[in-house]
Amino acid sequence: MPKNSFTLSRRRLIQTGAALGGSLLLPGLMNAAWAAGSDKPEQTTIRVGFIPLTDCAPVVMAALKGFDKKYGIRIEPVKEASWASVRDKLVSGELDAAHVLYGLIYGLELGIAGKPQRMANLMTLNNNGQAISLSADLREKGIVDGAGLKKRVAGSAPGTYTFAHTFPTGTHAMWLYYWLAANDIHPFNDVRTVVVPPPQMVMNMMIGNMVGFCVGEPWNARAINDRIGYTATTSQQIWPDHPEKILGTRRDWVEQNPNSARALTAAVLDAARWLDASPENRRETAKVLARRAWLNTKEQYLAPRMLGDYEDGLGNRWQDRHGMRYFGDGEVSWPWHSDGIWFLTQFRRWGLLKHEPDYQALAARINRNDVWREAASAVGGITPPGETLRTSRLMDGTLWDGRDPARYAASFAIKR
Template sequence: MTGPLRIGFIPLVDAAALIVAVDKGFTAAEGLEVELVREVSWSNVRDKLNIGLFDAAHLLAPVAIASSLGLGHVKVPIAAPFNLGINGNAITVSPPLHAALMEEIDGDRFDPMVTAKALSRVVAKRRKAGAEPLTFGMTFPFSTHNYQLRFWMAAAGVDPDEDVRLVVLPPPYMVDSLASGHVDAFCVGAPWNSVAVDLGIGHILHFVSDILVRAAEKVLAVRQTWAEKNPDVVAALVRAAVKAAEFIEHPENRDEAAQILAQPERIGVDAEVIQRTLGGRLKISPDGTLRESGRYLLVGREGAGRPDPVQAAWLYAQMVRWGQTALSEAALRTAMGVFRPDLYDAAVGQSGSAKDVSGGPFGAFAGPGFDPQDLAGYLASFEVAHRTR
């Protein structure tokens, strides 16, 4: 290869392993010269990766799958040899919506079924009063945020396509959209939920780890053809990301990692907000209420970096459930083939499944257990769905 690698990213804490790999010198130690390019929208990142302006990218896991299937855009097969984050999203609501939900709460407010039922009652009241539907922001049609919002709402019978409005907003624009009243709530990755709380304009209703205990979020994505031509570069990138993730996960390194990520050309928010995120200790309301979770965001621990094809199958199942594509065995194989534990293992020297901690999206709060061998049965169990015929 000639010249530096150009890698695109969105200012989110789950880009941490990539940013720290470059800024702490882990990529340089692997003989790589890397230019990180900050972008605003996922469509920009996807398009620049697809046409070769980026060699690699911090990318929404479902976008990598959609690109490989040719859904919503041109078909460009993507390989994901490293998982940049497990979990990390949250649902944040405006103070008026929070008050309305709390009025309807019957049970534990941290139980997503309880809040989903409260939402269904709020939606029904608004409809009866002739009010506009609630508007929820999410980051992209092919996004975990979209599927996680839908999964949560639909569990209590709220139809995300009929009863509320879902709109696409780039992550950095979520807070302003909530402040201006353009949206009533949003689902986004850190740090933007915390920023809304700190400004006094939002309450974090749920960590998405309440909804799915273990859900693949972002991947290090490369074009499949590029990966085939540059296997040594891919392996070096993976090794650098693994070392960076290990660095970040050591509590004694959190302050330094947060300072790196806080830089204006990286995430560009206060380091203390990023530290809270990495430690899983978040302020969830403007009054200072704290909530702690060891599962809020996994960067490297618990095998988070190793891609799990079962996670890709779950994401593909959501695309089918919500009418973005039809169910097909060939498409399922393609989707699962995007997540490349083989490339990860080759890079770090693992063989077979010696350290395979896969097992898909453990712990969905509702619905049946997930079996990628029986997607038809899984999908048939949901009452609220919009599958293509």
């Protein structure tokens, strides 16, 4: 076959397939079309940073299971030690993209998480799957929930108790602040908060540097297994099916490499669908992620919560209806504008933003639904949601639908 014999554009392939009753629109052929000719990825090796957390699974498995090769690229996962490191390497160009905190990307765009940068969210990597852990010392004092913690904090000098999250504008900071405030504890006036990288949470709690932390798995399960803490609440109890990590990058990288951005999103989206396809795929992933190259932990810390099997370290066990989800028929990974806007409302609530932002314009600029649609088309069998706003009810009964963010941000009794 001549070298250039398969250089039909995507448009010509679709037109030809339609003329023949769709007989050309086979998954393998469609993927080949997206990786050839005018649609060929500009950059074929893509460095994608990740932090050792269970929700890096779509990026890691896209590389290890060969989903990347289907779209003409090679994903090179790069292990990082902290979210600050991910931020710095994304900005410098050492990383092309990353498994990254939703709020970190929005914070960079706004210049409150570092020097202002033009950022892009290609897709959401997961819903749910984080938690707030409290120390065994608090449990021994009879504190087993937020109400008990409130009484303890109220009887102490401000700042006596220290809590950790993972990044100032990150998701874990927002879950921690929201949960504390919902229990009538002001996260800035009543307690002290510090930043600790995820893999260092358990050790820091063990040596007494804090009495609580909010982080992703497997570090909450590890705290229980090591008997140094217990799960006070899961993040899905704060907001069922909340957005968590995203596939983030710089907007200029997308503009310079539109085909590579599409191919990367397609590969990770394909891997996310595989992850949600069966419990066996989750178990296989847990075995892989436990290895030294990835999370460097025990499979027993990973698999149960990946499968929705929870225990809290207080004797309670349950099968979580809102366990970690990676795909959910595409609804998980769709870059919902209302998800990004929610983080903006919390930045405003806690004084990280001094002035009201243009909520809708920011979300529309950062969340690349156009790239997601092209990637979904390349993967095949995925129907994009018809809207960019969704409705959610959080733990305190507040309804979030993204339609009046300024009013929502101002509505909280506890704020800064």
